[in-house]
Amino acid sequence: MKRRIVILILIVAAIGLALWQLLGTRSVKLRANGKVVAAVKLPAPLWWGDKEYPVYAGETKLFSIWGDFFDCPLCLYAFADGKRFLCVDDDDTSMLVFVVDLRSGSTNLPRSSDWPPNSGSLGSYVRDYMEHRAPQVMIEGSNYVRLPNMAEVREAASNVDNMSRLTLFPLRNKTWILDNLATNRASVWP
Secondary structure: OHHHHHHHHHHHHHHHHHHHHHHOOEEEEEEEOOEEEEEEEEOOOOOOOOEEEEEEEOOEEEEEEEEOOOOEEEEEEEOOOOOEEEEEEEOOOOEEEEEEEOOOOHHHOOOOOOOOOOOOOOOOHHHHHHHHHHHHHEEEOHHHEEOOOHHHHHHHHHOHHHOEEOOOOOOOOHHHHHHHOOOOOOOOOO
16 A cells, blocks of 8 residues: 555656656746846756756847756846846856846956955955856856946845845755855855
């Protein structure tokens, strides 16, 4: 009797996972000042290969970020102007924090900023690493990627509850996200 129950539970779980895989494509809305400014179309769950996380404003594709089962954008924060998006991205051996800046003239802005601070035993390594690596996780829109400035980091950190979570794996809590946005961050993996 117990064996039949276990088999039945496994069959129901397998059917549930299959349906979730087939029908699991969904989107996450990005809000600024309570207004939806964009949406991220999430790939089907449990996909092992490369994935694309495209961000749309209406029908217009703004940019897209690369991911796979283990490495992917974890959350996005839309700034009030609706043209800048801060991304926290799990990039295998590092946690990247960068801004996709779609304002006109933003491609002329320096990719580096005053964050993370240029101090500590690693000097400018953290900043240089993130500045170099962040555009590489972009599928489209890499010319709009830059490091956030200190004001943007502080704004995102103070609004961490309003960040749009893009994945449940790996599970990350509020404290962990705040560690990535620390104003004194001194490591590529906080």
